[in-house]
Amino acid sequence: MYLLRPTTIRNKKTPNRAILFMVLFFGALTIVAAQNKVKDSLTKVLHEVYAQKNFSTSDTTYINLLNKLSAEFAYHTSDSLKILTTQALKYSKNSNYKKGESEALMNMGIYHSNMGESSRAIAHYKEALKIANDTDNDLIKLKIINVLATEYNWAGDYTKSLDLFLEGTELAEKSGHERRLSILLENLANLYASQKDYEQAIIFYERVKKLNEDIGNDISKAQTMCNMASVYADMGKFEYAMFNVNASIPIFENNHILDWLAYSYEVKGKTYLRQKNYKWALHWYNQCNLLHKKINDDRGKIDLLNGMAEAYYGMNEIELSEKYAQESFEISNKINFPEGIQKCAMTLYRINKSKNKYSEALKFHEIYQQVSDTLSRDENKRGLAMLKTKIDHEKEQEALILKNQQALTNQKYVVYGAIVIILIFIVITLLIHRGQKIQKKLNVKLQNQKEDLLKREIELNEINLTKDKLFSIIGHDLRGPIGALQELLRMLKVGEIQQSEFMDFIPKLRDDVDHISFTLNNLLSWGQTQMKGAVTKPTAFGLEELVTDNINLLSEIAENKSIKMINRISDNTIIWSDVNQIDIVIRNLISNALKFTPEHGMVTIDAQEGKDHWEISVRDSGIGMDLVTQDKLFNANSNHTTYGTNNEKGTGLGLSLCKEMVEKNNGKIWVESALRIGTCFFFTIPKSQKDYKNVG
Incomplete structure (x- = not known):
């Protein structure tokens, strides 16, 4: 969930163009905005600013209004969101208005996130944060950090998500933005809840609830109670779940917050579903479904449809169950949402198994298992465990102090x-x-x-x-x-x-x-x-730039022998490994190729994509080697030195070092060679690898 409310700022200059387009655009926009008082009000103000005698598209007030209005369409009309954001971004760049540019890039990221284009969303968020860091506006930085961390959570990269949430909470505490702090802490709680660490999630929710009470924001308090209800339902504490969700629903209804109202209906349906009260679960799921026709929230719809599928399955209406589960599965794949795919695959497995369609059931079970393995990687949970350990330690210390004080009091009697x-x-x-x-x-x-x-x-x-x-x-x-x-x-x-x-x-x-x-x-x-x-420290990075750097480093050697070096690796070759260790492997293999290639030869570096890895090759047109020599190449106990075509010296260590580095990064290395034809070294390296409602 996003609550994007940019601040309006005054400005300067004079204009005169694009009037006909904007009049027609806002005329159509007003029809859509009539459904919402906030959109209606913003559209009216835009008209007033636009109608001013000295209106200019470089006016920061006008740009801020565009950004603010576009944010209102985040869960309603994606096309309007994109159109308004594109205009705001264009005018911000033309007038060098950094705050407007960063907000527009953030809204464009939200658009791509809604479309399921997670990598493009992350790229826009990063660019927005980079620009925002050049300003003194901590509020916009906190908004961008929140949506970027949320996107990493949806993409399954929990470690990066946690790091950003912690960075954001530190900045919010330092700058005194209590509302932003409550949002970041709540999303941090959602992160724990998505990992099924419900007890830890409740600790954060309680802190957020108290913070919202101090602030006096009823809507924020209702959002927290709705998220708490979802967690309590998953914990099996249904009375707590019903209390919290019932308290939040009237606030969303009175304030016409449709996306959160839909979510609260879905949580209430889930609570009944967990109690196997399928009739009432479907009642609230249907109420939620009616609201989803007015908003644009595919991620929220995934849980809704899958919940309906489970309810129909419980009522033994298998065909309806399969219909909703399949629709939910298609949306999950469309927006590339791993946790949605995981849930829907398990539901479809159960449905097909009950229909004796064992091949289809097996297919969905394999999908479920594959996604589950990806989402449960140890490295994604390490950061969460560290924070939990710290909090548990602090709690133990507090408990120990209280226990000691109590013991001293009791001793007197x-x-x-x-x-x-x-x-x-x-x-x-x-x-x-x-x-x-x-x-x-x-x-x-x-x-x-x-x-x-x-x-x-x-x-x-x-x-x-x-x-x-x-x-x-x-x-x-x-x-x-x-x-x-x-x-x-x-x-x-x-x-x-x-x-x-x-x-x-x-x-x-x-x-x-x-x-x-x-x-x-x-x-x-x-x-x-x-x-x-x-120590091997794997990260995601582009191999093409690393190869280019090494080609430049060894270019003088190649020029001295008139050897042509060709880099065929594309810029989308993203690998998961230790950048320094792979740098050593690339440099040694290219250096070896240059050493054993005669003048006017050629060295080619290429990459072939596999299912879960990249296969990298370094091929030369050199003297080649026999099978006996090939068998000795990667021997760690050998330091035999071979001289190159121009008597270049070597340590006899490079290839055994390459073997160690590749294997430390979960890859393998081998060679293919023929005398007087040339040699090609190959090695593999892993590829670089999103239900809780988040606040914005």
Whole structure:
């Protein structure tokens, strides 16, 4: 749920154009807006501003009114929302009005969110937030943070959603925006509720409810009670659910808030459904369905239709149940809403199973399982668990303080004689029990120490092997170039060679230094992984830009050998991995290809999309290799150095390092090669991978 109420601002200038279009537009708009007093009022003010003698489309008051009116269409008419937002965005850019531009981009994001285009919505929200950060308006920043966090929640990215909600609450507390704080806290509660952590959700809802009571906002209080009712229904606390939803409905009816009224009817229907009172559940679902014909809220309609399907299923009216479940499933797929797909798939599985359509039932069960696996990823819940742990810890501390205070009070009334007798008995019992526990702990401790010693012995052996390999590579590939540089400097110093002669060695010295730098980078990366110091931190990023950066980095080497490097990776190749580790893999593979490709050759980098991964290839037109050499390539215990077509040196470490980095990111690497034809290295990497009513 969004409550977008931009503030009106005054301005400056003079105009004269697009009058005929705007008169016709607002004439049609007034017919639609007659259904709502707020739209009616805003349309009237727009007419008045437009009719002023010195009207200008760069007038910030006019732009603010456009943004405000467009927000009123968020759950009613998507076409009107888009038209008004497009106009506001155009006029804001023309007049360099940053606040208007950020609000228009936010409203455009809402439009795309309503259309189920989550990635486009997120892109608009991010752009809006970037512009808003250049202003001093904390209120617009809080609005954008809220809708962006909500979109991440709908998209199933709970960690990013949580981070943004926490960032928003911190800003709201700092800037004193209590209404925005209550909205963000409520959506944070919704985030926990969507994860079925109902107890934690109720804690946040109670805090929001008290905050709204202090503010004195009845509508906000009704929204919170409606969300609480939904959670109580899911918890099976039906009396609490009915109390809260019944208290919220009259407020929405009196204020003509149709989207929230529809939601409250749906929650009441769900409460009856959970109690298996299917007749009354359908009554309230039908009331909700009538309101949905007047608003545009596909996400809300998913829960409504699926609830109706469950109610009809409970009444054994299977055909009607399948009709509503299928409609809900189609809307969920249309707007790409994972949680909706999950619910509808389970309902359709049960329906088809009851009709003995086992192949269809299996299909929907597989869809349900696939979406469930995606939504329950550990990394999405980690941030929520951290916050919950912090809150639980604070509660335990408060409980402990209260408990200690109570114990001190009670001690004053205890008879000292009885205390002495009881304490003696307790001490004796505890000493016996403690002795037994100490003996058990000592046994466990000794066993753990033995296991730790064995583990450390193994780790020490591995570290020694790593050390030996590091010294071997340093002695083999670094000492030579460094020694040559020392000797040249000595000869120059003592006059054995002239400065002009020394300058002739500069290109060679530069190649040696580049080789030393490349070798050191690989050594440090490999050594860190062997010493267990490298932590894989996967993020979503575009591979095309990373490949382009490495091509630019190695372009001079390619130019020296007249080798053409081709990047065929598209800009939509988004992967989920550690950017620094994949950077090392790409650089080593391209460097290898350049090393073993003769002059006037070609190196091509490409990507093929799989079901849940990308297959990356680095192909060269070089000398190739036999099967024996291929079998030794990824051996971690080998540091065999091979020279390139121009006698370029290598560490023999790069490919084993590539193998480690790829496998740390849940991929695999292999090679295909033929002598005198060329070599192609392949590796795979994972792809980068939205029922509660949210307030805006």
